Amino acid sequence: MQVTLTWLDYLILLTYTGFVVGIGFALRKYMRSSSDFLTSGRSIPTWVTGLAFISANLGALELVGMAASGAKYGAITAHFYWVGAIPAMVFLAVFMMPFYYGSRARSVPEYLKMRFDERVRALNSVSFAVMTVFASGISMNALAKLLHLLLGWNYHASLWICSAVVLVYVLKGGLTSAIYTEVLQFFMIVLGFAPVVYLGLKDVGGYHAMAGVLSGVATNPSALHLRDPGVSYGAGAWTSVWRTLLEGPTNNPMGVDWFAMVFGLGFVLSFGYWCTNFLVVQRAMAARNMTAARNTPLIAAVPKMLFPALVILPGMIAVALMAMPSKGYRIPAPILDNAVYARAQAAVAAAAREPADQAFKEVSAAVGRRMDPAKVAALVADCAAGPMSEAAFDDRLWNAVDEYDYDGVILSLVKRYCPTGLLGLALTGLLASFMSGMAGNVTAFNTVFTYDLYQAYVAPNKSDEHYMRVAQVVTLFGILASIACAYFAKLYNNAMDIIQLVFAFVNAPLFATFLLGMFWKRTTGTGAFVGLLLGTMASGLVHALTIAQGNAPGMKGGYLGVAHTFPSEMAQNFWLATFAFIVCFVMTAGISLVTRRTKPDEELAGLVYSLTPRIKVEGTPWYQRPGVIGTALLGGCAVLNLIFW
């Protein structure tokens, strides 16, 4: 199952590595102060910050995960982009960027301190710093595992070498270097994956032929073991974004109702991520002036809008290929441990003397997964007939597993279509996404840690050189901590799931705090702080009392009793966020009304909508005004929604 890379593939990989490291060194001489290092001294052109804005988000998990969702749920996954990201990015540009950029805050937590008080900043900066390191570690572990299993690369080597490359260029050139390399990585990802998608689409006979095949899959998804027997959707379920959504949760592959999709995913989760996450907002804050900062998310929105073709389409192609028997393709099975292979070998040998159904049961029990009866029977027969090499046995056993590891979709397509040469380019694209996501996390982490934790609480009033040195040490620490988290994720998968769950609880209510803080001057620090805590607790409580269909009470919710059953895990997530948002919104507003304001109007100028003078756009030509561009983008997004209705 493994492909071998030739010198040519390594040459392409090395060329890329040489250039990103070179950019770091070229920028070294510009790093004179801590603000050069951590905030780029606000000097970067708009198109650069714009592309870096999406590239920082386009980590390996995004690439791998979106293709996985494309296979699992079909085109409806595009709502993460067309209902979620794009409107949120327009909102950030038009309404929120003036406060972030105009306040001259150096980070999102610092804005919260200016607007509210130290408590809110401390809460946000600590949770953000911890979360960033864990997110980075989880992503690194996932990719290193994938590279090991599908390409045979050494897990530790992939992890450490990629980290070392990121460390070198971030340490040398700071945020500027992260942003510049993110632009290079953006083009690398797009140009590396575009030919793979093109070949895949050509293989299935073009988009319309693929849609035809997928409508057959949608009416009987259990034929490919994509769903349990008896489940059936409308013909367009894998290719339409709204039609099946409006027919209700049992009629679309994601199992979500339209309200949870629009309000939970679109409004609460996406606006919460794109408008408040410092990882992306930092890129816009590095722009050279207010107009540039506001246009950053708008420039980013153009390619973002088209990304589903690059990241979701491969998943749909994979399902279509699987439905065409002549193509001989399947989505890879989940990875099996070496111990499983050893157990299975013994079981298969013993099974030769037993009746077929008994043999099948024993082999299935040894593997611990759902198996394909015909493939198991053939394997048992062939093993009995003569000796089989271990590699061949492992390969056939793995193929006989009748479950899918959707995260393997993208690499399996790369392996299927890429001859040496293009293979190197596509893998470089994958590693580029890995590095851009990691560098994004590290640069956001070091800024928040240095300014919002170290300078604020540990050592205020030191010289700028001191903070510059601290920032560099923190960069190294951040990368080492991410590596530690990657190993932690490798060893304790379940503990990691719990940590991610807690982060989801913390993030869900965040947007309510920003919304009230920016648009209602009456919001108080106490209201924001207590509201955030209660919102987080509310999402934890909802999770403890509800469950998704097919899950047993426990890690996935319902451990305090089951008050409600959601049709799917996605629906549970979206509703959870909705509840957290509403609780945080209502509590923040209510507590604000009964507590005294600590900041007078003068102190809130530039931080709250009603107390900030409107930005004059008369000087800029109409086509450069954020309001105009934003409206045009929303129009374009609406058209895409209609085309794939």
Add this chain to the structure above:
Amino acid sequence: MGLDIRWPIGLMFTLVGLVMTVFGFITRSDAAMYSRSLGININLIWGVVLLIFGALMLFLASRKNGAGGPPQK
């Protein structure tokens, strides 16, 4: 900041494009190798695409007063 990112992007893609184009040209009769890519010599074709993209970036960077860079995709 003093570096125009279009230079390294342009240089890198020109280089990679050149390597892939030359390799694609040399292996143009290797049908077995390109059976993976549905019989298309994807190295040659995509190498040329990268070459054009790289050259375009270099051209944009080399124009005078283009330091700030016009917004472009």
